[in-house]
Amino acid sequence: MMLMVSTQDLDEALEAVKGGADIVDVKNLKEILVGSNFPPVIKEVRERVPAERHVSVTLGVAPNQPGTVSLAVYGAAALKATSVKVGFLQSDYETALRILQECRRALNGSETKLIAATFADSHLYNGIDPALVVKLAKESKSDGILIDTLTKDGRNLFDFMSEEKLKELTDEAKELGMSTALSGALKIQNLDVLARINPDIVGVRGAVCTNNDREGGKVAASAVANVKKELELRMQGEIDIYQKKAEASAGTARP
Amino acid sequence: MEFEIDSKGKKCTGLIAELEKAMSDSSISKVRVTAHDVPTKIDIYAWAKRKGHKIAEADPAGRGIFRMVVEK
Numbered sequence: 001m002m003l004m005v006s007t008q009d010l011d012e013a014l015e016a017v018k019g020g021a022d023i024v025d026v027k028n029l030k031e032i033l034v035g036s037n038f039p040p041v042i043k044e045v046r047e048r049v050p051a052e053r054h055v056s057v058t059l060g061v062a063p064n065q066p067g068t069v070s071l072a073v074y075g076a077a078a079l080k081a082t083s084v085k086v087g088f089l090q091s092d093y094e095t096a097l098r099i100l101q102e103c104r105r106a107l108n109g110s111e112t113k114l115i116a117a118t119f120a121d122s123h124l125y126n127g128i129d130p131a132l133v134v135k136l137a138k139e140s141k142s143d144g145i146l147i148d149t150l151t152k153d154g155r156n157l158f159d160f161m162s163e164e165k166l167k168e169l170t171d172e173a174k175e176l177g178m179s180t181a182l183s184g185a186l187k188i189q190n191l192d193v194l195a196r197i198n199p200d201i202v203g204v205r206g207a208v209c210t211n212n213d214r215e216g217g218k219v220a221a222s223a224v225a226n227v228k229k230e231l232e233l234r235m236q237g238e239i240d241i242y243q244k245k246a247e248a249s250a251g252t253a254r255p
Numbered sequence: 256m257e258f259e260i261d262s263k264g265k266k267c268t269g270l271i272a273e274l275e276k277a278m279s280d281s282s283i284s285k286v287r288v289t290a291h292d293v294p295t296k297i298d299i300y301a302w303a304k305r306k307g308h309k310i311a312e313a314d315p316a317g318r319g320i321f322r323m324v325v326e327k
Contacts, residue, residue: 001294171301177272198294235292236319 019224027058054082087117100140113143120160149184157184
């Protein structure tokens with residue numbers, strides 16, 4: 001599993017790198033729900049982040065306009081982003097598919113990967129069913145999937161989708177050769193279940209920000225390093241990722 | 256025929272997809288696979304179970320490294 005850290009500017013991006021993030025994601029939390037950052041910011045981040053570290057670009061919630069979105073995707077590729085994430089909220093399936101197909105066409109000849117994103121809490125926004133993400137990615141020939149959340153009230157990914165459903169979608173995408181990413185207010189306490197699901201990428205922001213505040217705080221290298229270390233411990237088998245689940249089932253869970 | 260897959264360095268490049276492809280090749284009867292972390296090992300077990308394949312051998316080969324043989 002790779003650790004992806006969402007950042008808003010160069011300072012945060014360099015903190016993420018210092019802490020050992022595998023992927024520096026660039027987004028803009030100041031736009032409604034989540035939006036894209038400005039091209040000069042993305043360009044600067046790409047230039048200053050070592051080439052072996054991935055730099056992804058979040059388009060955020062895409063408007064239902066294939067031309068507009070595909071041009072933005074083209075821009076992300078021109079800025080040499082490793083990947084570009086296109087998320088859907090108030091789109092129907094056919095519109096989302098058409099947008100992704102145009103994005104695919106816009107990325108022809110580019111090394112930038114196209115990631116189809118849905119939101120686990122989209123029912124709160126009359127959005128597209130998040131479970132359609134694999135079908136959407138397969139039919140649009142996207143390179144990967146992301147399941148994220150938009151809610152900022154303290155709930156996270158696992159409040160909206162079960163471990164079993166997320167595992168099923170992740171496994172299905174992997175069999176199709178897609179990269180898989182999970183995000184959405186994830187916390188260190190979620191690392192056991194994340195390791196059991198085993199997406200290729202775990203995305204965090206609040207968990208690595210000062211005061212765990214994804215909006216008011218700033219990404220801190222020490223917090224990134226701590227999440228990275230905890231992830232590694234689970235990957236290497238030094239923390240039993242099934243223990244707490246077994247204890248909970250047996251009613252012997254320790255606090 | 257045997258086939259060998261090592262998950263080292265295969266971040267995001269589809270180890271499971273590679274296994275799927277290898278095992279659907281009629282000329283390949285078994286795949287030796289090295290997983291470099293626990294979640295990948297769990298993934299391989301779950302995938303083999305879903306597909307009706309057998310994990311014929313499984314040996315720890317160091318810190319977080321597991322060698323397995325998947326058979327049809």
